[in-house]
Every structure is written in structure tokens, then in C-alpha cells.
Amino acid sequence: MTRLSAITPSGHAHVGNYLGAVRRWAREGSAGDLYFVSDLHAMTTPYHPQRLRARARELLAVLIAAGIEPDQVFVQSDLIRQLGALTWLLECACSFGEAARMTQFKDKAGAEGRTAARVGLLTYPVLMAADILLQGADEVPVGDDQEQHVELARALARRFNSTYGEVFVVPSAVTPAAAARVRDLADPARKMDKSRSDAVGVVYILDDPDMVRRKVKRAVTDSLGRLEYRPDEQPGLANLLEILAACTGKAPREVADGFDSYDRLKEAVADALIEELRPIRDRVRGLLDDPLELDNIRAAGAVRATERGSHRLESALRLAGVG
Structure with missing residues (x-):
């Protein structure tokens, strides 16, 4: 069984990320689990390219430093060609209504104004579906805010399989084991957030x-x-x-x-x-001071993730009439 989890480099890793998720992945995960840095997901709102690259490396280092096996990790953007192709196939199987009613899109687009929101904010749940389906994940541990996205992945997998032929595993959303829910030290009404500009209440892993x-x-x-x-x-x-x-x-x-x-x-x-x-x-x-070691881990992870998904993508392209 393959269980897939991800962490987005929208900011520096903090103690909430570690105690609430990463430590549990390292301690309780099984040999078939996969963990990736979802840097493409961090592009749905304005971002700084150099910061995105640096934070993706930092989060990859955090996963390794926490004790997750190097052969279980990869960085999402290293699969961008595969994911780009599969996302397009899935977008062509997804209705506008399905994408537009995603709660996170409505919340974020409502705050920014729908005309100003990036199209990627609308379609990134389809990219998330591609993440899941490309790797053949059976289970995706998610909180309440992401369960709707896994349901979309399930719907798209079923629709593609019934329309073109059996290719994708239909994943299940699972509730992760209870873990620490760390709140902002300066504002305990909200959870600790790595994308928050005011860091006074956020304890980062790299804080001295x-x-x-x-x-x-x-x-x-x-x-x-x-x-x-x-x-x-x-x-x-x-x-x-x-x-x-x-x-x-x-x-x-x-x-x-x-x-x-x-x-x-x-x-x-x-x-x-x-x-x-x-x-x-x-x-x-x-790890950050030894770029060669981290680069080797990342490169090997990219190769393994690419190999895991290549036959599914090739089959999906062929059955959809474009491969």
C-alpha cells in the first residue's frame, strides 16, 4: 500500500509542521509511504522565485533530518513534465463547476477577488489529483481542509477509468492519527502558519x-x-x-x-x-551546508518518482488518444 503526504514551501518550516506532521511521518510511517515537497502548489499566489527554491531545499532537508528515509522523498517540481501532462488530461476530465466549488478556492479567491485570483488557484486541486494518481497512491492522509481535494482526485480517477480505460488507483482520504495542533504563540486563536509575515509567535525549526x-x-x-x-x-x-x-x-x-x-x-x-x-x-x-549530499538525495528521489509514474502516464496518454 502506498500512502502519500506533502508539505508546501510557503514559508520556513516551523515547530507546528514538525510536531504536527513531519515527526509523525518519520516515527509512524511504513516502507511504502511517499513524502514530497509540493513547491508547485506554492505558486498559486504571488511568490519570490529564489525564496521558493531555497525553501523547497530547506523542507527537503527537514524531511531527511527528521528521519524519513531518503528513498521515500522527492520534490514535486522535479516531475513537472510528467505532472504537467497528466494535469492537462485531468483538467480535460474536470468540469469548471467541480473546480470552482472547492472551498479553498472560494475562500482565497473571495479574499483576493475572483478576477484577480490566479488561474492556478482554481486548478491546483487538479494538480493535486495528478500528484496522487501519478504515484498510484492508495491513501492520502489529510485534514478537513484538504479532504474535498482528495474527493476530486477520486472522481477524476473514476471518470478517466470509465471513459478511457483502467489506469489509475482510486485513492482514499484517511484521517491521520491525532497529533499536536500548535497555535501561534502571539495569537493562539490561529494555528502556527509558515506563510505569516509576522513571525513573533512562530517558532521556526532553524531558530537558534x-x-x-x-x-x-x-x-x-x-x-x-x-x-x-x-x-x-x-x-x-x-x-x-x-x-x-x-x-x-x-x-x-x-x-x-x-x-x-x-x-x-x-x-x-x-x-x-x-x-x-x-x-x-x-x-x-x-545538509544545507553540504549541497552535494542534498542534491544527490533529491536527484535520486526524482528518478524513483519518475519511474514510479511513467507507466501510468504513458498508459493514460495512449488511452486518451495523444500518446
């Missing part, structure tokens, strides 16, 4: 220990002075307890019993984060 400590020390709590795990009433405090719990392997309510002040809790959270991130940060920096 002093920076981590400063950000945690400034974390928003409350004036209740009650050290209990109450996410609805005390979201800032709950966020700190959840981070400490994720780092120590304990339950948030259990770790709350060990402190008598917010300051001491913040000190413990900072210490735990620094130690949790230290080996990952050191390994990432080592």
Missing part, C-alpha cells in the same frame, strides 16, 4: 535557542493565574501545555500538574523545544 526562548517567553497567556488545561477558556496556556506534552510524550493535563506559575511553565516549554529541535536543526544545517 535564544530566539526560541524569547518567543516562548513572550507567548500570550491570560490573567487568570490558573494552571489547568482548559483550551476553550485559556487557549494560550493550553497551547503551551500541548507543546510541552508533545515534546515529553505526556498528556497536557498531566504536564499542567507540575507547575505553579506561567513563567516556570514557559521556561520548561522553551527547554523542551530547544532540545527537541536541536538534532533536527543541526542536521538540516549540515
